[in-house]
Amino acid sequence: MAERRPLDMVFATPEDALSARDERLVDLVDGLLDHGVVLHGEVWLTVAGIDLVYLGLSAVLTTADKIQAGPGAA
Amino acid sequence: MTTLLGWTRSGGRLPPGCLAKRMVNGNLVEIVAVSELSELRARLALLQKCFRISDGFLPAPLGHDAMCTDRMAAAFERIGDCGQFSLHLHFVRSDEGAATAPTTGRGFLRHRRQSNSDARKARTVGAEVLRDISERLKPRGQSLRPIGTGFAMDLLFPRGQEASVRNLFSSGQLGVDIHLGQLVASGLWAPVGFAAEALAPDG
Numbered sequence: 451m452a453e454r455r456p457l458d459m460v461f462a463t464p465e466d467a468l469s470a471r472d473e474r475l476v477d478l479v480d481g482l483l484d485h486g487v488v489l490h491g492e493v494w495l496t497v498a499g500i501d502l503v504y505l506g507l508s509a510v511l512t513t514a515d516k517i518q519a520g521p522g523a524a
Numbered sequence: 525m526t527t528l529l530g531w532t533r534s535g536g537r538l539p540p541g542c543l544a545k546r547m548v549n550g551n552l553v554e555i556v557a558v559s560e561l562s563e564l565r566a567r568l569a570l571l572q573k574c575f576r577i578s579d580g581f582l583p584a585p586l587g588h589d590a591m592c593t594d595r596m597a598a599a600f601e602r603i604g605d606c607g608q609f610s611l612h613l614h615f616v617r618s619d620e621g622a623a624t625a626p627t628t629g630r631g632f633l634r635h636r637r638q639s640n641s642d643a644r645k646a647r648t649v650g651a652e653v654l655r656d657i658s659e660r661l662k663p664r665g666q667s668l669r670p671i672g673t674g675f676a677m678d679l680l681f682p683r684g685q686e687a688s689v690r691n692l693f694s695s696g697q698l699g700v701d702i703h704l705g706q707l708v709a710s711g712l713w714a715p716v717g718f719a720a721e722a723l724a725p726d727g
Contacts, residue, residue, distance in 0.1 A: 457653065458706040461693040467710045468569050474708050478612045481676050482716055483564045483586055494637060501633045 526556040529571050530583040530714070531600060539573040549597045555581075568716070575714035580604040585720040592723070599722035606664060606680050608718060609689060609711030611657070613650050613674040615643075650675045650705070657698055661689060667717055674705060678717040686712045 460474070467475040495503035529542060531552045538544060544553045555574060561567040564586055575581045582604045584591065626635050651668065654677045658666045665680035681689055692698055693709040 459693070459698065460706065460708045461690070462708065462710040464572050464710060464713050468565070468572070474612070474614065474706065475710070477614075477671075478610060478676075478708055478710055479565065479568070481612060481671060482610060482713065483568060492640065501630060501637070504633060504637075 527561045527567060528584045529555045529557055529567070529574055530581055530719075531555065531596065532574070532578040532581045536578045536580075539570070539577055541570055542574055549593050552597065552600060571714055571716070575607065581714060583714040583716050583719050585723050586716060595723060599719060603665070603680060603715045603718050603722065606682055606715050606718070607686065607712035608678045608680050608715045609663075609693070609709060610713060610717070611654060611677045611679070612671065612708045613654055613676070613705060614708070615646050615650065615674045615705040646705075647675065653707075660698065661692070665718055667721065680715060680718050681712070683712070 462470070462475055462478075467479050470476060491507050493503075493505040494501060495505075526545070531548065531554055532538075534544075534547065534551050534553050536553070538555060541558050542555050543558055545556045546554050548554050555578075557567070557570055561570065567586065571583050575583065580600070582596070582600045626632055647670065654668060654675055658668075658677065658679060661679060661681075663679035663681055667678045669676050679689075690711065
């Protein structure tokens, strides 16, 4: 069982985030720049505790210009 | 082609690299970059400089250039004197599952389903953690959205409250007694998230 401890909190200024190589801060800036949403759903068909069928669906919801810009576009 | 950065009240100062292009809606000035900015990250950095020194700066949404003027003026009145703190909550990934991952087909599916169930529970708790933090801070607006490994939330505050909110984050007084992951808070940003919502074409 995981040890209980306070949530690890970090604070950064915008300048820190924009100039950082730290992945967490880079993710944060990317989050500001990217408003796309990924939806994922799954369905399981189970009989008597036995998994028979798995159906997984994923969808991307974002602006048309972002999709049309192609991979690698910010 | 120029890059639109946002709007501010007429007569305000502008940072190097920006210029006031034209008056819009009476007393607002459209601000553009002197040179075209191909990277959104560079645009965000310049937009942040405008926010630092301009009175009541409203950023243009990063994904769009064309704006509805009436809607823009209304958004300016509502969020033009505000900034946003952004919170990203990332979940801790446990290595316990990898060590015990079954190799049979049925066992793999069951293991995968259990892992997904655990992840869903963690996300539910994570969303509650951010909502709880938001309730204690009492922002003027909030926006919660899922991200790949957790949740992100933007909180809208008047500029006058920046120091007190920043102090709460940096002092750790909002610490949550739960082993969940890491919370990264940053700010004060120009209200890019709220401007995007307020100025969205269908919003």
